[in-house]
Amino acid sequence: MNLVQRQELEEHRSKTIEAAAPPTPADERLAARLRGDDDEHQPARLDVRWLANGKVDIRTTSWVGVARFSRLEVHVLPKLVGGELRVLRMLEYALGVRMLRRLPDDATLTAQGRDLLDLVCLLLTEETQALLRDGLLRDYREADDTLPVLRGRLRHRDHYLRRFGRLDRLDCHFDEYDSDTPDNQLLAAGIDAARRHAKNRDVRFGAVRLGGLLQEACEPPTADADWYEGTIRYTRRNAAYRPAHELAKLLLRQLAFDDLFNSSGDGVTAFMINMNTVFERFVLRLVTEAFAESKTIQVSPHTRLKTVIRNDDTGHTHTTIDPDLIIEHRPTGVRVPLDVKYKLYNDKKLAAGDIYQTFLYAFALGRGELHRAGIIFPATSIISGPTLSVRQLDGPTSARIAVLGLDIPQILDDLDLQYRRRSDLLATTRAAVEQLAGMGNSRHPTTV
Numbered sequence: 537m538n539l540v541q542r543q544e545l546e547e548h549r550s551k552t553i554e555a556a557a558p559p560t561p562a563d564e565r566l567a568a569r570l571r572g573d574d575d576e577h578q579p580a581r582l583d584v585r586w587l588a589n590g591k592v593d594i595r596t597t598s599w600v601g602v603a604r605f606s607r608l609e610v611h612v613l614p615k616l617v618g619g620e621l622r623v624l625r626m627l628e629y630a631l632g633v634r635m636l637r638r639l640p641d642d643a644t645l646t647a648q649g650r651d652l653l654d655l656v657c658l659l660l661t662e663e664t665q666a667l668l669r670d671g672l673l674r675d676y677r678e679a680d681d682t683l684p685v686l687r688g689r690l691r692h693r694d695h696y697l698r699r700f701g702r703l704d705r706l707d708c709h710f711d712e713y714d715s716d717t718p719d720n721q722l723l724a725a726g727i728d729a730a731r732r733h734a735k736n737r738d739v740r741f742g743a744v745r746l747g748g749l750l751q752e753a754c755e756p757p758t759a760d761a762d763w764y765e766g767t768i769r770y771t772r773r774n775a776a777y778r779p780a781h782e783l784a785k786l787l788l789r790q791l792a793f794d795d796l797f798n799s800s801g802d803g804v805t806a807f808m809i810n811m812n813t814v815f816e817r818f819v820l821r822l823v824t825e826a827f828a829e830s831k832t833i834q835v836s837p838h839t840r841l842k843t844v845i846r847n848d849d850t851g852h853t854h855t856t857i858d859p860d861l862i863i864e865h866r867p868t869g870v871r872v873p874l875d876v877k878y879k880l881y882n883d884k885k886l887a888a889g890d891i892y893q894t895f896l897y898a899f900a901l902g903r904g905e906l907h908r909a910g911i912i913f914p915a916t917s918i919i920s921g922p923t924l925s926v927r928q929l930d931g932p933t934s935a936r937i938a939v940l941g942l943d944i945p946q947i948l949d950d951l952d953l954q955y956r957r958r959s960d961l962l963a964t965t966r967a968a969v970e971q972l973a974g975m976g977n978s979r980h981p982t983t984v
Contacts, residue, residue, distance in 0.1 A: 543594060544611045547811065550595040552587075556607040559586045562804040563605045570603060570806055581808045584610060598878060601790070602651040603806035604735070611651055614811060615880070616914050620652040622948055623809060624659070627786070629951055630817035635779045638662040653807035654739055656787050657730035661742040663780035664723050668746065672715045672753055673774055679712040716754040719777050722764040724750040726784025729759070729791060733805050761785040815878040816860060819912055819942070823861060823874075826966040833975065836862040841900065859897050863973045872973040873897035874910040881913045882941050886924070891937065895926055898935045907935040910972040915941030918968065940972040 541556050559567070567585065572578035582603055583595040596612045600623060603610045614623055621636075628635045639659060680691065688710025695707040727750055731743035757763075765785065770778060790807050820837045827835045839862050845854040859873035875894050879887070890911065898909035919941030927933040942965075950961045 539607070541608045542611065543608070544613055545594060545596045546613050546615045547596055547598050547600060548615075550593070552591050552593050555586055555590055555592045560606045560804070563608075566603070566605065566804050566806060570808070579810075581810075582610060582612065582806070584608075598811045599808040600652065600811055601806065601808035602653050603808070604803055606804055609651075612808070616916065616944055617948065618945055620655060623652065623811070623814065624655065625948055625951065626814050626818045626944075627809070630814065630821050631782050632821065633779050633782050635659055635663070635783055637779070638666060651735070651807075652809065653791075653805075654734055654736045656783060656807070657734040657743060658736070658739045660726050660730055660780060660783040660787060661739060661746055663783060664727055664746050664750075665742070667723070667777065667780060668749055670776070672720050673717060673777070674713060674715045675717045675719075676711045676713050677717065678709070680707070680709050682706065683708050714753075718764055718767045719774050719781075720750065720754040721756040722761075722768065722781055722784050723777075724754055725756040725759045725764075726780070726787050728756070729784075729787050733791065733807070735803075759788055761788040812878045815914060815944075816876045819876045820861065822942075822947070822962075822965055823912075823969055826962040826969065827863075830966070832866055833970070834864045834866055836864065857897060857900060859901070862901065863969065863975070865975050870903060870975075871901045872908045872910060872975070873901050874912055874969070874972065877911055877913045879913055880915070881911070881939065882915045882917075882919050886911070886922075886939070891924065894937050895935055898937065902935065906933060908938070908974050909935070910938045910940060912940050912942060912969075912972070914944045916943060916945055917941070918943050920968075920971070936974075938972050938974070940968055942968070 539556065541553070543551065543553060545551055563586075568574060570580070570582040570584065572580045580597055581599040582597065583593075584603065584605070585593045587593055592608065594610055596610075600612045600614045600620070602612070613620070617623055617626060624636060636659065639662070681687075682705050684704060684706070686706050687708045689708070691707040691709050698707065699705055724747070727743050727747045731740060731747050734740040734743055761784075764781070768774075768781065786809075787807075790809055791805060824835050824837060827833050838858055838860060840856050840858045842853045842856045845857070846852065847854045860876040861874040862871055863874060864871045873894075875890070875897065877890055879890075894909045894911055898907040902908060919939075921939055923939070924937045925933045926935040947961060947965075950958070
């Protein structure tokens with residue numbers, strides 16, 4: 537009997553267990569891929585090592601999801617947000633797309649037997665099925681073909697070089713009106729990945745059925761999500777495709793295996809989501825929306841500053857800085873940079889590297905005698921502080937860092953209630969960030 541071990545760990549945890557069986561070559565390749573051994577610029581997602589004494593050492597990072605080896609499944613669960621479905625809820629809000637809208641009513645209970653990969657595959661199949669039911673989009677595309685009659689225009693050079701003197705076969709360039717478009721090709725690539733890697737039988741069967749229908753409509757030229765990202769532009773005509781497209785791109789980007797079209801059937805794969813990226817995008821969307829109607833404060837996400845650090849000898853820019861957020865008070869021109877950190881700073885000290893980085897932002901962007909900056913981190917209740925300051929040995933305070941912990945579970949609860957509490961949520965978020973930046977009137981931020 538081929539029993540598969542299942543191990544559940546939270547982020548940034550380690551555990552050593554007895555190995556059910558030695559690793560296969562596919563296991564070793566996947567483990568190396570997850571550790572980032574093949575790319576020094578690729579961060580480690582999960583560290584799984586089979587030891588000589590018959591044990592397996594597992595160390596998790598801030599990446600959550602599932603890694604499926606031949607005889608071992610490692611499920612990395614989020615510490616804070618309350619489950620894998622809530623991770624997708626954070627991502628849904630960060631992207632501004634309602635990806636969970638077609639989830640069945642009993643999905644929360646059903647999802648207890650599914651991992652994050654199966655949930656994404658389920659959501660993708662539901663969205664794709666709705667699009668197929670309404671009818672796939674068709675559009676014009678340029679095509680070249682050899683035809684018995686002229687269609688479009690004749691490719692004179694090709695016809696002269698290949699079929700000089702023949703009139704029964706003509707090299708034509710024309711516009712084809714069909715469903716073989718990037719919009720549908722991305723669906724087909726995502727559904728094909730779901731078909732190959734979903735573990736749940738019902739989800740996999742649904743992906744097989746949808747894949748057959750999409751195969752008749754289009755042929756994906758690539759499984760590269762970035763290609764589709766740069767090719768597809770959304771208008772009112774294809775706006776309904778966005779939820780399915782975001783799910784397909786998420787699936788194609790986060791699957792970690794050697795060959796997307798590997799048909800060996802060994803079931804060795806991984807689907808991991810970086811919580812650092814999810815939390816950062818979630819906070820950027822929340823703060824930007826909170827100040828969207830403000831007439832005095834402007835929010836600028838990810839402003840790259842190239843002229844802050846220079847080489848005095850050459851006069852060239854030495855490096856760039858990229859604060860996650862810049863809060864600017866328009867009447868006075870005061871700018872306060874904010875850094876978003878996915879770290880549980882409610883029960884530990886600020887890391888020295890984060891302190892140095894944030895103080896650099898404060899000095900680079902501040903004006904006047906006192907420079908300010910802030911750090912936003914996740915928490916289970918509103919946390920204000922500590923406040924750190926830098927002062928000269930024989931002078932006044934020159935820079936100050938304030939810290940704010942956002943109550944992420946409560947924010948997600950408010951967002952889950954059909955946005956009935958959105959105005960209150962945005963108002964309290966705005967007050968908390970204003971206080972963090974030193975631009976608020978109240979002494980303490982209200983509960984978020």
